[in-house]
Amino acid sequence: xxxxxxxxxxxxxxxxxxxxxxxxxxxxxxxxxxxxxxxxxxxxxxxxxxxxxxxxxxxxxxxxxxxxxxxxxxxxxxxxxxxxxxxxxxxxxxxxxxxxxxxxxxxxxxxxxxxxxxxxxxxxxxxxxxxxxxxxxxxxxxxxxxxxxxxxxxxxxxxxxxxxxxxxxxxxxxxxxxxxxxxxxxxxxxxxxxxxxxxxxxxxxxxxxxxxxxxxxxxxxxxxxxxxxxxxxxxxxxxxxxxxxxxxxxxxxxxxxxxxxxxxxxxxxxxxxxxxxxxxxxxxxxxxxxxxxxxxxxxxxxxxxxxxxxxxxxxxxxxxxxxxxxxxxxxxxxxxx
Amino acid sequence: xxxxxxxxxxxxxxxxxxxxxxxxxxxxxxxxxxxxxxxxxxxxxxxxxxxxxxxxxxxxxxxxxxxxxxxxxxxxxxxxxxxxxxxxxxxxxxxxxxxxxxxxxxxxxxxxxxxxxxxxxxxxxxxxxxxxxxxxxxxxxxxxxxxxxxxxxxxxxxxxxxxxxxxxxxxxxxxxxxxxxxxxxxxxxxxxxxxxxxxxxxxxxxxxxxxxxxxxxxxxxxxxxxxxxxxxxxxxxxxxxxxxxxxxxxxxxxxxxxxxxxxxxxxxxxxxxxxxxxxxxxxxxxxxxxxxxxxxxxxxxxxxxxxxxxxxxxxxxxxxxx
Ligand SMILES: Nc1ncnc2c1ncn2[C@@H]1O[C@H](COP(=O)(O)OP(=O)(O)OP(=O)(O)O)[C@@H](O)[C@H]1O
Ligand code: SF4
Ligand SMILES: [Mg+2]
Numbered sequence: 001x002x003x004x005x006x007x008x009x010x011x012x013x014x015x016x017x018x019x020x021x022x023x024x025x026x027x028x029x030x031x032x033x034x035x036x037x038x039x040x041x042x043x044x045x046x047x048x049x050x051x052x053x054x055x056x057x058x059x060x061x062x063x064x065x066x067x068x069x070x071x072x073x074x075x076x077x078x079x080x081x082x083x084x085x086x087x088x089x090x091x092x093x094x095x096x097x098x099x100x101x102x103x104x105x106x107x108x109x110x111x112x113x114x115x116x117x118x119x120x121x122x123x124x125x126x127x128x129x130x131x132x133x134x135x136x137x138x139x140x141x142x143x144x145x146x147x148x149x150x151x152x153x154x155x156x157x158x159x160x161x162x163x164x165x166x167x168x169x170x171x172x173x174x175x176x177x178x179x180x181x182x183x184x185x186x187x188x189x190x191x192x193x194x195x196x197x198x199x200x201x202x203x204x205x206x207x208x209x210x211x212x213x214x215x216x217x218x219x220x221x222x223x224x225x226x227x228x229x230x231x232x233x234x235x236x237x238x239x240x241x242x243x244x245x246x247x248x249x250x251x252x253x254x255x256x257x258x259x260x261x262x263x264x265x266x267x268x269x270x271x272x273x274x275x276x277x278x279x280x281x282x283x284x285x286x287x288x289x290x291x292x293x294x295x296x297x298x299x300x301x302x303x304x305x306x307x308x309x310x311x312x313x314x315x316x317x318x319x320x321x322x323x324x325x326x327x328x329x330x331x332x333x334x335x336x337x
Numbered sequence: 338x339x340x341x342x343x344x345x346x347x348x349x350x351x352x353x354x355x356x357x358x359x360x361x362x363x364x365x366x367x368x369x370x371x372x373x374x375x376x377x378x379x380x381x382x383x384x385x386x387x388x389x390x391x392x393x394x395x396x397x398x399x400x401x402x403x404x405x406x407x408x409x410x411x412x413x414x415x416x417x418x419x420x421x422x423x424x425x426x427x428x429x430x431x432x433x434x435x436x437x438x439x440x441x442x443x444x445x446x447x448x449x450x451x452x453x454x455x456x457x458x459x460x461x462x463x464x465x466x467x468x469x470x471x472x473x474x475x476x477x478x479x480x481x482x483x484x485x486x487x488x489x490x491x492x493x494x495x496x497x498x499x500x501x502x503x504x505x506x507x508x509x510x511x512x513x514x515x516x517x518x519x520x521x522x523x524x525x526x527x528x529x530x531x532x533x534x535x536x537x538x539x540x541x542x543x544x545x546x547x548x549x550x551x552x553x554x555x556x557x558x559x560x561x562x563x564x565x566x567x568x569x570x571x572x573x574x575x576x577x578x579x580x581x582x583x584x585x586x587x588x589x590x591x592x593x594x595x596x597x598x599x600x601x602x603x604x605x606x607x608x609x610x611x612x613x614x615x616x617x618x619x620x621x622x623x624x625x626x627x628x629x630x631x632x633x634x635x636x637x638x639x640x641x642x643x644x645x646x647x648x649x650x651x652x653x654x655x656x657x658x659x
Contacts, residue, residue, distance in 0.1 A: 112560070133561070
């Protein structure tokens with residue numbers, strides 16, 4: 001029987017990540033040099049995809065590998081193994097061995113917004129210098145047009161042109177994050193990877209930045225990979241969500257479906273932890289028994305079995321695979337809720 | 338505007354500091370005792386009358402406060418008095434001998450700074466590599482070696498064993514190298530400069546490396562990389578300006594340290610510099626030189642810290658507004 005022809009262009013993902021892993025050596029300081037005594041898997045066999053114009057969120061406790069995953073995509077950390085494709089282009093290979101022009105072309109497609117706008121802007125550079133750098137590197141038009149482009153970028157993120165000649169320390173956290181977003185937009189990317197873009201900001205300005213991100217998505221047709229601790233903002237920005245635990249995705253699918261009826265026990269625990277006193281941290285809150293094991297001592301079998309209320313004997317030995325449970329919903333659990 | 342105010346304030350502060358230092362130097366030297374009596378104590382058979390006449394001649398019969406203001410007034414017109422042992426104006430002595438100190442210290446600092454920036458950065462980019470390990474061990478070793486020990490080692494190797502470089506003085510006493518004053522001067526500078534540069538390089542390299550390691554971990558560096566900026570530019574244009582600031586601040590301190598150790602280093606190479614002059618003056622109780630040289634050294638230290646502070650503000654926009 002013939003398969004129905006799908007409209008390929010619309011449904012082919014922009015970004016596909018397959019079995020992405022990143023391990024770090026564990027070192028102990030020896031007498032003279034550091035000795036490698038083992039490895040930790042910060043990210044283990046993570047797979048997901050992001051479609052054009054959509055937002056995929058990644059949630060999970062601190063240290064579960066969200067940043068490592070996000071940075072691997074842009075080769076800010078070199079992945080240990082796995083495949084990353086952007087519109088069919090091999091991202092890992094392009095950054096590792098491809099030509100400079102190919103790498104730049106990829107960077108024009110995918111940009112990064114950092115968590116802490118106090119650390120992600122060069123303190124010695126004015127806003128104009130910061131924004132001019134990507135224009136220069138990517139040769140965006142004649143140098144004579146750069147000042148106009150900078151003004152335009154600032155307007156795009158809701159800042160007056162007069163801010164161009166100020167330095168980062170003269171701005172509030174929210175304004176800095178707008179500058180960080182403007183820098184990412186300078187090369188007109190299609191995908192923004194936003195690593196907890198509001199978690200270091202005052203609660204009062206978070207909504208403004210989230211609204212800005214939503215507006216930019218509407219106006220520019222951007223796709224987001226949005227990483228957050230804050231489940232409210234995840235629901236606001238995204239249609240799909242991936243839940244990470246100790247370096248692996250345990251559940252991925254439609255936000256409303258997962259948030260209303262989590263199937264994985266870790267997701268359920270995470271959700272029952274809202275609201276949390278400190279909204280920047282979902283933390284190991286009420287819903288979860290015990291401490292999260294660190295990635296250095298990842299348990300055999302299901303990584304969550306040490307804390308799971310529904311653990312079966314098999315959970316201790318066999319790592320559950322991430323398999324479809326419903327349409328647009330995948331789950332890694334031997335004994336789902 | 339604020340910058341101008343800052344600079345004016347800083348200069349004013351430096352001036353007040355100088356006044357304070359002059360008070361301390363004057364009254365400290367005075368507290369040691371009457372210089373004429375100290376000198377004459379070792380020369381028996383000098384009549385009390387002669388001592389009295391000498392005191393009047395040197396103006397020592399007046400009360401200390403009046404003498405301080407007379408001294409200060411002369412200092413302001415750059416009159417440091419006359420050396421007792423050399424019987425020459427102290428000002429010109431300090432200028433000639435000071436120039437010799439300057440001649441070896443400044444090249445040593447510049448060479449050290451250039452090497453430290455490059456080597457420290459290279460090591461930081463390859464943290465925990467063999468290169469990094471070699472740089473670190475070399476620098477730590479260099480830092481822990483006493484300056485005079487290295488000087489003596491250099492003399493042993495290059496002057497005695499191979500006999501290719503002179504071990505003392507700023508110029509040959511008989512016949513210049515290749516008949517040229519310049520060549521001969523440079524030839525004599527090699528060992529002292531090498532020793533001073535080595536000593537500074539070790540410290541500056543370690544500082545540069547650790548700053549660079551820290552800066553390269555910051556997110557604005559990741560942001561630069563995410564923009565596709567080539568790694569060399571990321572390091573030398575984005576990171577260096579931030580990482581070098583503590584090194585530049587340290588330079589101010591280093592100038593002080595070098596002046597402080599100048600007596601030792603110049604003694605090792607019998608180098609006719611300010612430090613050497615100072616040591617001889619102390620041995621011989623030549624108090625116009627002691628006071629004049631102390632003032633000049635203090636002025637240089639204060640100038641160094643003041644200039645460093647101002648340079649620091651010029652480089653770091655964050656400080657500018659405070
Ligand atoms: N350079 C590194 N060297 C060694 N271990 C690292 C390194 N970077 C990250 N890790 C480890 O990898 C794990 C995942 O870190 P990652 O920063 O990706 O977590 P995260 O989910 O982003 O956490 P957070 O919510 O705190 O930002 C952590 O246990 C961390 O300690
Ligand atoms: S696999 Fe087992 S231990 Fe893991 S979440 Fe499911 S039931 Fe719990
Ligand atoms: Mg993170």
